[in-house]
Structure formats: structure tokens, C-alpha cells
Amino acid sequence: MRVQVQRVRCVSSVHHDSPGDAVPPPPEVLIRFEQVAKTYVTRDGVDVSALSGIDLSVAAGSVLGVIGRSGAGKSSLIRLINGLERPSAGTIKVGDAEVSSLDERALRHVRRRIGMIFQHFNLLSSRTVSGNIALPLEIEGRGRAASRARVGELLALTGLEDQRDRYPAELSGGQKQRVGIARALATGPSVLLSDEATSALDPETTRSILALLRRINRELGLTIVLITHEMSVIRAVADRVAVLEAGRIVEQGDVFEVFTRPQAEITRTLLAGEMGLALPAGLRAEIDTQPIPGGTAVLRIAFRGAHASDPIIARLARETGIEANILSGTVDEIAGQPFGSLTVGLPAGPDVVGRARAFLDAHGLVSDLLGYLPARSVEARRVA
Amino acid sequence: MSPEMIRLLLQATGDTLAMVAVAACLGTLFGLPLGIFLATSRRGELLAAPWLNGILGLVVNATRSTPFIILVVAIIPFTRLIAGTSIGLWAATVPLTVAATPFIARLVEAAIREVDSGLVEAARAFGAGPLTIIRKVLIPEALPGILLGLTLAVVSLLGYSAMVGAVGGGGLGDLGIRYGYQRFRPEMMLAVVVVLIVLVQAVQTIGERFAARLNRRVRRA
Ligand SMILES: Nc1ncnc2c1ncn2[C@@H]1O[C@H](COP(=O)(O)OP(=O)(O)OP(=O)(O)O)[C@@H](O)[C@H]1O
Numbered sequence: 215m216r217v218q219v220q221r222v223r224c225v226s227s228v229h230h231d232s233p234g235d236a237v238p239p240p241p242e243v244l245i246r247f248e249q250v251a252k253t254y255v256t257r258d259g260v261d262v263s264a265l266s267g268i269d270l271s272v273a274a275g276s277v278l279g280v281i282g283r284s285g286a287g288k289s290s291l292i293r294l295i296n297g298l299e300r301p302s303a304g305t306i307k308v309g310d311a312e313v314s315s316l317d318e319r320a321l322r323h324v325r326r327r328i329g330m331i332f333q334h335f336n337l338l339s340s341r342t343v344s345g346n347i348a349l350p351l352e353i354e355g356r357g358r359a360a361s362r363a364r365v366g367e368l369l370a371l372t373g374l375e376d377q378r379d380r381y382p383a384e385l386s387g388g389q390k391q392r393v394g395i396a397r398a399l400a401t402g403p404s405v406l407l408s409d410e411a412t413s414a415l416d417p418e419t420t421r422s423i424l425a426l427l428r429r430i431n432r433e434l435g436l437t438i439v440l441i442t443h444e445m446s447v448i449r450a451v452a453d454r455v456a457v458l459e460a461g462r463i464v465e466q467g468d469v470f471e472v473f474t475r476p477q478a479e480i481t482r483t484l485l486a487g488e489m490g491l492a493l494p495a496g497l498r499a500e501i502d503t504q505p506i507p508g509g510t511a512v513l514r515i516a517f518r519g520a521h522a523s524d525p526i527i528a529r530l531a532r533e534t535g536i537e538a539n540i541l542s543g544t545v546d547e548i549a550g551q552p553f554g555s556l557t558v559g560l561p562a563g564p565d566v567v568g569r570a571r572a573f574l575d576a577h578g579l580v581s582d583l584l585g586y587l588p589a590r591s592v593e594a595r596r597v598a
Numbered sequence: 599m600s601p602e603m604i605r606l607l608l609q610a611t612g613d614t615l616a617m618v619a620v621a622a623c624l625g626t627l628f629g630l631p632l633g634i635f636l637a638t639s640r641r642g643e644l645l646a647a648p649w650l651n652g653i654l655g656l657v658v659n660a661t662r663s664t665p666f667i668i669l670v671v672a673i674i675p676f677t678r679l680i681a682g683t684s685i686g687l688w689a690a691t692v693p694l695t696v697a698a699t700p701f702i703a704r705l706v707e708a709a710i711r712e713v714d715s716g717l718v719e720a721a722r723a724f725g726a727g728p729l730t731i732i733r734k735v736l737i738p739e740a741l742p743g744i745l746l747g748l749t750l751a752v753v754s755l756l757g758y759s760a761m762v763g764a765v766g767g768g769g770l771g772d773l774g775i776r777y778g779y780q781r782f783r784p785e786m787m788l789a790v791v792v793v794l795i796v797l798v799q800a801v802q803t804i805g806e807r808f809a810a811r812l813n814r815r816v817r818r819a
């Protein structure tokens with residue numbers, strides 16, 4: 215595991231002692247998991263391993279997205295951060311506090327520095343919007359006047375001023391989640407945990423909630439850990455991503471890296487729909503992993519950064535004489551960087567695939583051979 | 599009906615209301631915390647104490663499964679200890695309270711367990727301890743349900759109060775039996791029944807109205 219040094223210590227560290235040192239200090243790690251495992255014991259005494267061998271660190275001020283299928287252990291992982299669950303092994307640190315070894319009473323104080331939002335909002339139906347936002351302040355024991363002022367700030371931040379005296383039953387899902395966010399921020403936490411906060415919302419509302427989270431991250435410098443089963447959520451807000459499968463982190467890194475060069479099979483699958491990486495449904499059914507005589511080789515080309523707008527297919531034809539046939543394609547932006555993906559069919563011919571890939575390689579493009587299609591499928595598609 | 603009978607009817611109505619009111623108040627005083635504890639002391643809950651929960655549950659069930667008239671007789675020594683006598687209006691409130699407490703406790707327990715566990719989880723995530731969660735989350739959220747439960751309890755107490763005539767408790771039931779049945783005055787029996795119907799209806803309406811006003815779970819125009 216990579217050892218990152220806290221910023222405070224970096225100041226006096228020998229590596230950064232020259233006054234004009236241009237090297238920025240490594241980002242301060244705010245949350246760190248070391249060899250964490252979580253095993254639940256069910257009522258019948260059966261062990262269920264939810265997480266194992268988790269090493270993870272989250273830099274202060276960054277947004278980490280954790281993605282995985284249902285049951286992968288996402289909720290378990292996020293709940294370990296604020297001690298709602300206790301690890302079976304390993305240590306978890308949030309700032310200076312080792313939450314994995316604190317008792318319940320001490321944990322309560324740490325939790326006041328960690329906000330949390332939920333898939334089903336978990337708002338008190340008996341309290342108005344203002345009353346819900348004030349709850350963590352009451353728990354903390356803040357005075358009425360100070361509390362009221364703070365609630366006012368949060369209503370403004372989340373755009374809920376007009377709803378302040380309404381009850382949750384009178385709000386839309388998006389408004390409820392805004393209340394959830396305002397409540398989570400009430401005590402001025404340094405970390406915000408989000409457990410599928412947009413999973414119960416429609417795409418439009420999801421976008422606005424994610425934009426709010428991003429703004430909070432930027433403006434308040436809040437560190438955010440959010441879990442989701444949708445790559446689009448990761449892409450909209452996260453700086454880094456960890457992919458969880460069957461209780462293990464199978465891949466983690468910068469969002470752009472992972473999106474454009476997914477390593478693990480599960481990551482590719484999760485990305486498939488999101489990134490236009492999937493073949494059109496009609497072709498997917500016919501694709502074969504073995505070469506087909508006279509058939510078409512299907513290649514997926516990923517364009518990263520500046521290449522995204524290059525007329526690469528035209529150049530391929532001009533420079534190698536290979537006339538690639540575009541089957542599907544998308545151009546997108548990930549973490550602020552352009553990224554495109556093009557699925558092409560290559561004509562049959564001696565070593566066409568090899569030459570095309572060599573050409574792409576030479577131009578710094580990553581390509582994947584997806585398989586082979588009978589010629590007629592591609593013909594039919596071209597006509598249509 | 600003669601003025602004398604009307605006087606008796608009024609007197610009996612007052613007695614019934616007094617008995618039921620005292621029993622309902624004391625029953626709530628004891629039943630509310632007991633119900634909250636029953637709901638929160640199960641395994642894995644806020645105040646987890648499965649053993650105590652089991653024992654209290656047993657006591658509650660035992661009391662609730664004893665027919666009221668047997669309970670009245672069975673606890674006469676206890677009644678005498680508390681009220682100084684075992685007959686009369688105030689003595690009758692003792693068995694009524696003893697019957698009301700576990701009944702109310704179970705109704706409160708059910709209302710508390712209806713509260714979405716996500717709310718408890720949220721409060722825990724914000725650093726609340728068990729007592730804070732009970733005070734700020736469970737009770738307010740369960741309040742409409744608790745009020746409906748109390749309404750049900752008061753209605754049942756009106757019924758029970760008719761039986762305490764057996765120990766000289768007085769009240770409407772006693773009047774109905776003594777005049778309506780034993781002295782064969784059907785108009786008295788009818789009057790008693792009508793008054794009871796009106797009382798039950800009033801209690802039910804008031805209780806439901808309060809519960810509805812407190813219930814913010816539904817959207818209202
Ligand atoms: N309290 C519990 N007792 C027993 N097993 C549990 C408990 N909580 C979770 N598990 C198990 O641990 C595994 C991981 O659960 P977890 O809730 O962390 O998954 P998840 O990734 O959040 O799934 P989802 O996307 O469906 O919310 C699952 O197999 C689940 O059945």
C-alpha cells in the first residue's frame with residue numbers, strides 16, 4: 215500500500231525543506247482503510263463476508279465514488295466510515311480519529327464531523343424542512359438562536375428558502391434530498407457520506423443533486439464518499455473511483471483513467487452502457503469470438519484527450535488503405551477531459567487487424583478487438 | 599325517567615369518567631415508558647436488553663391474558679395496599695390501571711416499531727445517543743400511532759369500568775346492572791347504553807382528530 219504523508223508532517227519533512235520547492239505536498243489523507251474486513255454473523259450463526267482486504271485512502275477535499283453491483287458491499291464500506299458498522303479486522307481512520315477502535319460514546323463526537331445522506335432521505339415526517347435541518351444541531355446541543363441562523367444559511371445554500379415550513383410529505387424527491395443534504399451539512403462536517411443518494415430520483419433531478427454535491431465539494435472543500443451502482447453518477451461528481459466486487463476492491467484510480475482504460479471485467483461491464491462501449495443490440499447477438507471467413511473484425515477504439523476530435527478513420531484509410539466501417543460511436547467528456555469511443559468493422563483481408571491496430575498504436579490510441587461478425591450483418595447495417 | 603333516575607345516571611356517568619380518566623392517565627404514565635422500553639430493548643436495538651425484554655414481555659402477556667373480572671378479584675390484596683380499601687370508586691381505579699398499563703404498553707410498542715428504522719439510523723449517523731433518539735425521533739414520529747392506541751385504550755377502559763361494579767366501583771355499568779337488570783327498569787338499561795355509546799363515539803372522534811392533525815406523513819391540501 216502506498217504510504218501518504220499528512221500535510222502537517224510534510225512541512226517539516228526533509229523531502230520538502232527547500233523554501234522554493236515546486237513539488238506540491240502530497241494531498242492530505244482524510245480517510246484511510248487498512249486491511250479492513252467485515253463479516254456479518256446472521257441470526258442463525260452463519261458468517262457472511264461482506265468486505266475483505268480493503269485498502270483505501272481518500273484525500274481531503276476529493277470526491278471518491280464507490281461503485282459495485284447490489285450486494286458488493288458498498289453500504290457496508292460507507293457505514294464503516296462513521297462507525298455505524300464495526301470492522302471485523304483492520305483499521306479505519308478519519309482524520310486523527312481511529313473510528314474502528316472508538317467506543318460508542320466517543321464515536322458520537324466523531325459522527326458530528328461526518329455528514330450522511332441516504333437513498334430514502336430518512337427525513338422526520340413530523341418535522342418541517344427547517345426542523346429536520348435543525349435536528350443535528352439539537353443533537354449537538356447548539357443554542358436555539360445559533361441554530362436558527364445556521365438553518366437559514368443551509369436553506370439558502372440548498373435553495374430551500376421557500377420550503378422551510380413545509381413537511382417532507384409535501385416535497386418532491388429532489389427537494390427531500392436537498393433537505394437531506396442541508397441536514398447533513400448542518401454541523402459543518404468535513405466529510406459527507408452518500409449512500410445511493412440519487413437512486414430514488416429521476417435523471418433530471420439526479421443531475422441537479424449531483425451538481426449540488428459537486429458545488430459543496432468545491433466551495434466548502436468537503437471530502438465526499440459516495441456510493442452508487444451507476445457509472446454516470448461517478449462520472450458526474452467523482453475525482454477517484456473504487457470498483458467493488460464481492461467485497462473486494464478490484465480496481466481503483468482517477469475517474470478518467472478508469473473510465474478510459476478499465477482493467478477489471480466488472481468495470482467494463484458497468485461502463486458498457488454508460489460509455490457507448492456496448493455494441494448496438496442487433497450486432498451484439500451475432501458477434502463471434504472466432505474469425506469468420508470473409509467476415510468483419512470488430513474493433514473498439516478509445517480516444518483520450520486531444521485525439522477525441524481527430525479524423526482518425528479518414529487517416530487510417532489514407533495512410534494504410536484500410537476502409538473501416540463505423541458501427542457506433544460516442545464523444546464525451548469525463549472529469550473535464552474529452553473522451554470518445556468508436557466501434558468499427560474492418561474489411562476482411564490479410565493481416566488487416568494487425569495493421570490497423572499497429573497504426574492506432576502508433577497514434578497513441580487504445581483499441582480492443584471485440585470479435586467477428588458475418589459480412590452480411592455489417593452490410594445490412596450500412597444500408598440501414 | 600324520574601328526576602331521581604336522571605340524577606343517578608349523571609352521578610354514574612361522572613364516576614365512570616373519573617375512573618377511566620384516572621386509569622388512562624396512570625396507565626399512560628406507566629405504559630408509555632414500558633412500551634418504549636419493550637420496543638427498544640430487543641436484540642440489536644437501541645437499548646438492547648433481550649433478557650429483560652423477555653421477562654417484561656412475559657409479565658405483560660400474563661396480565662393481558664387474564665380476564666378482567668378475574669384480575670379485579672385476584673389483585674384485591676394489592677388494591678387494598680394501594681387504595682387502603684378494596685371497594686369503592688377509587689379502589690376500582692387500581693385494577694383498571696393494572697389492566698390499562700400493559701395494554702397501553704403494547705400499543706405504544708407497536709407504534710414505535712412502526713417508525714422507519716432509517717430514521718434511527720440517520721439520527722445515529724448524526725451522533726445521537728439512545729435517549730436522544732427516543733426523545734427526538736421515536737416519540738415524535740410515533741405520536742399519531744400512540745394517540746390512536748390511547749384512544750383504543752380509553753374505549754376499552756369504558757368497557758372494563760362496567761365490571762368494577764363487582765367490587766362496588768359504581769359507574770354506568772354498575773347502574774345498568776342494578777337498575778336495568780336486577781330491578782327490571784329497561785329504560786335505565788337503555789339510557790346507560792346510550793350514554794356509553796355517546797362516550798365511546800366522542801372519545802374515538804376526538805382521538806382520531808388529534809392523531810390526524812399530528813400525522814404529517816400524508817400530504818394535505
Ligand atoms: N446486517 C447484516 N447481516 C447479515 N448480512 C448482511 C448484513 N448487512 C449486509 N449483509 C450482507 O453483506 C453483503 C454486502 O451488503 P451491502 O449492503 O454492503 O451491499 P451493497 O453493495 O450496499 O448492496 P446494495 O447495492 O443492494 O445496497 C450482502 O451479501 C448482504 O447480504
Ligand SMILES: [Mg+2]
Nearest residue numbers: 288289290410
Ligand atoms: Mg447498499
